[in-house]
Amino acid sequence: MALVLNEDQVQLKDAARSFIQDKAPVSAFRKLRDSNDPDGFDRKLWKEMAGLGWAGIIIPEEFGGAGFGYVGLGVVLEEAGRTLLASPLMSTALIGATAVILGGSPSQKREILPAIASGDWLMALAHEEGPHHSPYAIAARAKKSDEGFILGGKKTFVLDGHVADQLIVAARTSGKSGARDGLTLFLVDRNAPGVKVTRTLMADSRNAANVKFTNVKIRSDAVLGSVDHGADILDPVLDRARIGLSAEMLGGVREEFERTVEYLKTRQQFGVLIGTFQALKHRAAEMFCEIELSVSVVLDGLIAIDENRNDVPQIASLVKARLNDTYFLVSNEALQMHGGIGMTDEIDMGLFMKRARVAAASFGGTTFHHDRYASLEGY
Amino acid sequence: MGDLDKFRTETRAWLEENCPASMRTPMPEDETCWGGRNPVYKNPDSKLWMDRMAARGWTVPTWPTQYGGGGLDKARNQVLQQELGRLRARPPLASFGIWMLGPALLEFASEEQKRHYLNQIALGEIRWCQGYSEPGAGSDLAGLQTKAEDMGDHYLVNGSKIWTSYGHLADWIFCLVRTDPKAPKHRGISFLLFDMASPGVSTKPIKLISGASIFAQTFFDNVKVPKPQLVGTLNDGWTIAKALLQHERNMIGNMGSVNLPGGSGARSPSVAAKRYSGEINGKIADPALRLEIARHNMNSRAFGVTYQRMSDEMTAGAPPGPASSMFKYYGTEQNKRKYELLLQAMGTAALGWEGGAFQEHELGITREWLRSKGNSIEGGTSEVQLNIISKNVLRLPD
Numbered sequence: 001m002a003l004v005l006n007e008d009q010v011q012l013k014d015a016a017r018s019f020i021q022d023k024a025p026v027s028a029f030r031k032l033r034d035s036n037d038p039d040g041f042d043r044k045l046w047k048e049m050a051g052l053g054w055a056g057i058i059i060p061e062e063f064g065g066a067g068f069g070y071v072g073l074g075v076v077l078e079e080a081g082r083t084l085l086a087s088p089l090m091s092t093a094l095i096g097a098t099a100v101i102l103g104g105s106p107s108q109k110r111e112i113l114p115a116i117a118s119g120d121w122l123m124a125l126a127h128e129e130g131p132h133h134s135p136y137a138i139a140a141r142a143k144k145s146d147e148g149f150i151l152g153g154k155k156t157f158v159l160d161g162h163v164a165d166q167l168i169v170a171a172r173t174s175g176k177s178g179a180r181d182g183l184t185l186f187l188v189d190r191n192a193p194g195v196k197v198t199r200t201l202m203a204d205s206r207n208a209a210n211v212k213f214t215n216v217k218i219r220s221d222a223v224l225g226s227v228d229h230g231a232d233i234l235d236p237v238l239d240r241a242r243i244g245l246s247a248e249m250l251g252g253v254r255e256e257f258e259r260t261v262e263y264l265k266t267r268q269q270f271g272v273l274i275g276t277f278q279a280l281k282h283r284a285a286e287m288f289c290e291i292e293l294s295v296s297v298v299l300d301g302l303i304a305i306d307e308n309r310n311d312v313p314q315i316a317s318l319v320k321a322r323l324n325d326t327y328f329l330v331s332n333e334a335l336q337m338h339g340g341i342g343m344t345d346e347i348d349m350g351l352f353m354k355r356a357r358v359a360a361a362s363f364g365g366t367t368f369h370h371d372r373y374a375s376l377e378g379y
Numbered sequence: 380m381g382d383l384d385k386f387r388t389e390t391r392a393w394l395e396e397n398c399p400a401s402m403r404t405p406m407p408e409d410e411t412c413w414g415g416r417n418p419v420y421k422n423p424d425s426k427l428w429m430d431r432m433a434a435r436g437w438t439v440p441t442w443p444t445q446y447g448g449g450g451l452d453k454a455r456n457q458v459l460q461q462e463l464g465r466l467r468a469r470p471p472l473a474s475f476g477i478w479m480l481g482p483a484l485l486e487f488a489s490e491e492q493k494r495h496y497l498n499q500i501a502l503g504e505i506r507w508c509q510g511y512s513e514p515g516a517g518s519d520l521a522g523l524q525t526k527a528e529d530m531g532d533h534y535l536v537n538g539s540k541i542w543t544s545y546g547h548l549a550d551w552i553f554c555l556v557r558t559d560p561k562a563p564k565h566r567g568i569s570f571l572l573f574d575m576a577s578p579g580v581s582t583k584p585i586k587l588i589s590g591a592s593i594f595a596q597t598f599f600d601n602v603k604v605p606k607p608q609l610v611g612t613l614n615d616g617w618t619i620a621k622a623l624l625q626h627e628r629n630m631i632g633n634m635g636s637v638n639l640p641g642g643s644g645a646r647s648p649s650v651a652a653k654r655y656s657g658e659i660n661g662k663i664a665d666p667a668l669r670l671e672i673a674r675h676n677m678n679s680r681a682f683g684v685t686y687q688r689m690s691d692e693m694t695a696g697a698p699p700g701p702a703s704s705m706f707k708y709y710g711t712e713q714n715k716r717k718y719e720l721l722l723q724a725m726g727t728a729a730l731g732w733e734g735g736a737f738q739e740h741e742l743g744i745t746r747e748w749l750r751s752k753g754n755s756i757e758g759g760t761s762e763v764q765l766n767i768i769s770k771n772v773l774r775l776p777d
Contacts, residue, residue, distance in 0.1 A: 003688035004695045261773050273776045281769035288768055289709050293678070296685040318677045367670060374673040379649040379663050 001303050003296065005075065012068070013075040017082075019052065024085045026348050032086060033205040039163055040199075040207040041086045047119045055093050056117025059101065063113035070240065074247035074302040081251025084351055086206055088122050091160035094244045095237060096123025099168050103185060103225035103233035112166070112187075124164035124190075125241075126155035126211050127234065133364045135238060136180050136231065140213065142171040148220040149173070151186065151194075151213045159362070161209025162199040164190050169213070173228050183230035187222045188213075204351075204358040239316035242363045243301035246323040249359050250298050253323070253330045256352045257287055260334040267339075280337060287330055294326045314376050321369035327356035387458045391465075397431045398468050399424040406469045413473050414503025416550045425469075429503050432471035439477055439501045442485070446493055447501025453694070475544065476500035476507040478630045480553050483623040487570075487611040496572065508575070509627075510540040510554030510597060511620070518763050520555075521564045521617060525599065527556035527571060534558075534571065534609070536579075536602040542757065546595030547582040549575055553623075559614050570616035573604040589749035590732075627758045628707035645740045648672045648717060652724035668723055675716055682709055704771075708764035711754035718748035 005013065023045060032040060049055060057073045059065020066072070073094060080089055093116070100112045115121035129138060140153025151171055161167065167188045175182025190197060194216035200208045225233040261284060264275030274280060301319040304312050331353040335342040342349045360366070401424045412418075412425040420426045432438050435449060440456045442448020451459060481500050484493055499505045516523040525538025536556055543552070551574055559567030575582070579602040584592035611619050644650065649672050652663045663669035689702045721744055722729045729744045731737035755761040769775045 002691040002695065003684070004691050004697075261775070264775060275775040276777065278766070281773075281775050282762065282765040284773055284775065285708075285765040285768035288772060289705050292705060293681040293685050293709070296688045297681045299688065300684045318680060321674075321677060322681060370670045370673040370677070373677055374649075374669050375662065377649070377673075377676070378661065379653060379658075379669065379672070 001307060003299055003303070005071070005299075008068075009071055009075055012072055013079065015052075016054075016076045016079040020079045020083055020085055023048070024080075024083055024087075026083050026351065029084045029086055029205070029351070040205070041088065041160075041163070046087055049087065049089075050117070050119025053117075054089065055119045056097070056113070057093060059097050059113050059117050063109055064117040065097075065113065066117075069302075070244065070305040071299070071302040073244060074298065077244055077248040078251035078254075078298075081248035081253075082255040084252065084348075084355055088160050088163075090241070090245060090248070091125070091164065091207075092116055092121070092123045095125045095159075095241050096121075096166070096168065098240045099123075099125065099185065099224060099233060099237045102236055105221075107221075108187070108224065121166060122160060122164045123166050123168060124158050124161045124209075125168045125170075125237070126158045126161065126188075127170040127238075128157045129153075129155060131156075131361075133361070133368055135234060136183065137177055138170055138172050138183060139177040140169070140171040142173050142184060142186060142218065144173075145217070147217065148222065149186065149218040151188070151216040151218055153213050155211045155213075157200070157362075158197075158209045158211050160207045161190075161211055162197050163207060166190065167195070167211065168224060169211075170230055170234055175228075180231045182228050183234065184227045185224040185230040185233055186218050187224055188216060188218060192216055202358055204354040206355070206358065236312070238363055239312050240305055242316040242320040242369075243298070243305060243312075245359055245362060246294075246319045247298050247302065249323040249327045249356070250294055252352050252355055252359075253291055253294065253327050256330050256334045256349065257291060259348075260284070260330075260337050263338055274337075283333060283337075287333060290326045290329060294322055297322055314373060317364070317369040317373040317376065320364055321366045321373070324360040324366045324369075328360065331356040383454055383458060386455055387462065390459055390462050393435075394462055394466055394468065397428075398466055399428055402428045402469045402471075403466050404469075405467075410469075411473045412469075412471065412503070413506050413545070413548070415506030415548070416504070417548075418503075428469070429471045433502045436501065438472045438474075438503065439481065439497075442481065442497065442501065446485075446497035447499075448497075472503045474500060474503065474507065475509055476505065479509060479623050479626050480507050482626045483553075483619050484610065486622060487619045489610075492607075492610060505550045506545070506548065508543050508546045508549035508552050508595075508597075510543060510546075510552045512542045513539060514541050514596075518760055520620070520759075521568065523555055523557060523568065525554070525556050526560065527558050527569065527604065529558070530603075533606055534604045536571070536573070536599045536604055538599050540597040540599075541585075541594075543582070543595045543597045544593060546575075546597045547584050547592075551575060552597070553610075555616055555620055558616075562614060565617045567614055568616040568620065569613050570610045570619045571604055572608045572610060573602065577602050577604070579603075587750070588752070589746045591746065591750070624759060625703045628703040628764070631707055631711060631754060631758045646717075646721065646744070648675060648720040648724050651721055655725045655728055668720075672720055672724070675713070675720055679713055679717075682706075682713060704759075704764040704767040707758060708755075708761050708768070712761060714754050715751050718744070718751045722748055 053066035054076050056065030057068045057076065058070055061067045077089055080087065097113065097116050100109060104112065116123065140155065142149040142151045153171060167190055169186045169188050170183055171186060172182055173184040188195065194214045196212040198210045200210055202208050264280055265273060267274050297319045301315045304315050335349045335353055338347060338349055341347050401422055410422050410425060412429050414429065436444055436447060437449045439447065440449035440451045440459055444450040477500060481497060484496055511520060513523050513525060525540060527534040527536045551572060554571050555568055556571050557567050558569040579600040581598045582595040585594045585596060586592050652668055652672060657664035728741050731742055731745055733742060
């Protein structure tokens with residue numbers, strides 16, 4: 001597939017942009033933040049987004065989805081990144097749906113996918129246990145019982161954890177923390193006895209939670225995929241999350257860069273526009289190059305998923321590392337080039353910077369992905 | 380069978396029949412076929428291969444047939460390139476005429492000039508060099524002072540050019556000259572072609588930090604150039620100069636990373652790092668170097684994907700973007716980083732100068748490392764490329 005959007009995808013991107021700019025500008029995000037909204041996102045808006053087909057955008061039509069693929073979801077995420085739109089697009093439309101599509105039994109698919117697509121169910125993946133992304137460092141344990149399993153352990157940084165209807169929990173059914181084998185994914189009702197969810201307020205004002213499981217009873221039919229082989233689902237889910245989140249990050253990068261270039265053309269000091277200074281021009285041009293490369297790899301990554309290419313793991317690490325670095329660069333430069341006003345809460349640059357750092361910490365920081373890429377490439 | 384499949388079958392058969400076996404092996408630099416009046420064929424198959432390809436117009440597959448080209452459309456050319464790639468065939472002809480002058484002539488020359496010069500280029504008969512930079516006009520190219528005075532039936536050229544690639548080996552030069560000293564600097568420049576064997580032309584090779592002499596300084600002392608050898612409009616040579624620079628930048632930017640993500644074989648930093656600094660459980664032993672190499676290789680791959688995207692966008696009908704400055708900038712900086720990583724990975728093994736204590740490829744890397752430093756200077760420095768991006772793409776104020 002050529003590295004260009006087709007006509008349908010261009011239309012979707014245009015529609016997403018006008019809808020999001022209209023219904024969810026940065027001011028809407030600020031309102032959620034400043035009112036300490038208990039949900040942290042706009043439920044009514046999510047219903048509308050579901051009505052447009054976005055909640056089920058990657059879900060096959062037979063399960064009530066739009067069947068538009070990851071390129072389609074990627075263009076929506078990119079537009080969402082431009083306005084810092086807080087929504088369950090990542091947790092539910094991408095991660096929840098992917099996990100069920102890849103690992104769900106026929107009956108799980110029939111039950112869950114239509115509920116995601118309609119916007120009725122929210123999902124959250126509970127996998128991290130420490131401050132750094134580490135997919136197999138899982139100590140939470142599920143022990144076999146008569147009726148199924150008994151789950152115990154702690155999870156942290158669970159995106160949308162406090163609003164999710166269903167949690168997808170990665171727990172150990174055998175082996176030691178750090179081993180790829182011995183993991184199992186479970187579908188757990190957030191309101192089940194023994195599940196304690198504590199919302200964590202993050203710098204980017206997005207939703208995350210700590211979740212504690214104490215003797216939570218899980219039925220056997222709540223296993224997603226197969227026992228002890230959860231990593232076979234978890235790995236591809238994480239790769240898709242990495243690429244999808246990168247698409248959102250790209251939206252933030254582009255928005256910040258465009259605003260900053262505009263500022264260089266309007267702000268005067270020493271009697272001239274500051275955009276005439278070569279020190280700033282060169283840094284802007286360097287950012288432009290990094291962004292162009294980022295645009296290319298995000299699209300290549302989304303296409304790689306849709307084409308089920310066998311280099312998805314490599315490209316996922318490449319894309320996430322690159323977008324971590326590019327968002328880091330652009331958010332720092334944007335703030336610096338705005339000068340004093342960039343430090344104020346009134347200007348959005350700080351919001352983008354906070355989002356950049358939390359997004360970078362999600363699903364793997366740069367060194368994690370450099371290490372992983374080198375290993376996958378055989379060195 | 381579709382037309383394209385038929386073309387592929389025929390092309391494959393012809394190449395199998397006509398590409399000599401020794402032309403299907405990696406090409407040592409001293410076997411590069413440059414053609415020209417005084418050709419050097421270290422391997423006689425090089426000439427055979429060039430002549431056979433030229434006879435089909437395939438030294439310049441996409442040029443029109445009346446100018447010596449193959450007249451192939453984009454799709455057929457892609458098939459040809461794939462089939463050449465399948466055989467790992469060497470390029471039949473290396474030529475600044477093909478990479479830089481030809482595309483500019485196709486756009487700006489008269490019909491008569493096209494028929495004459497393009498056919499010569501396609502056949503590899505004339506080796507061209509580029510007369511652009513001057514001792515006093517480097518990044519400020521439009522400040523050039525070499526002058527051409529109107530003497531009625533000819534121009535009289537006086538001045539000097541520098542960094543003329545292979546100037547001491549070239550047959551003809553395409554040269555920027557000042558024809559109106561009173562006009563603003565961009566508006567008094569013209570584009571002349573002339574024979575390096577003309578009386579008054581002399582060259583002096585320049586020894587570089589790598590020890591090689593691929594550039595020359597060129598001197599013009601009352602050189603007579605017949606008027607029909609002016610290309611385009613008098614005093615409007617800057618337009619041609621800029622168009623040609625884009626082709627040059629694409630060429631230089633491409634040398635680095637597009638074709639060889641991260642380099643291959645001995646020139647791959649990851650292979651070199653394992654070999655020269657050891658490995659532990661299949662991983663490069665030095666963890667800091669390993670991550671640096673990973674970052675570099677990821678950037679190379681991202682660069683290659685970007686090249687592909689721009690090409691796909693143009694195929695889909697988008698106008699050619701301002702990409703050449705970006706590719707020139709990023710590609711050359713990447714290539715420099717690749718050699719610095721090779722040096723880090725190989726230690727003193729990549730710092731030998733000559734003699735039997737080092738392997739040939741090790742000595743090659745020392746010299747190539749030094750050569751690579753010129754990539755971000757020639758064809759417009761990295762700083763000039765960033766200026767162009769900020770002006771033409773970002774539209775930042777002057």
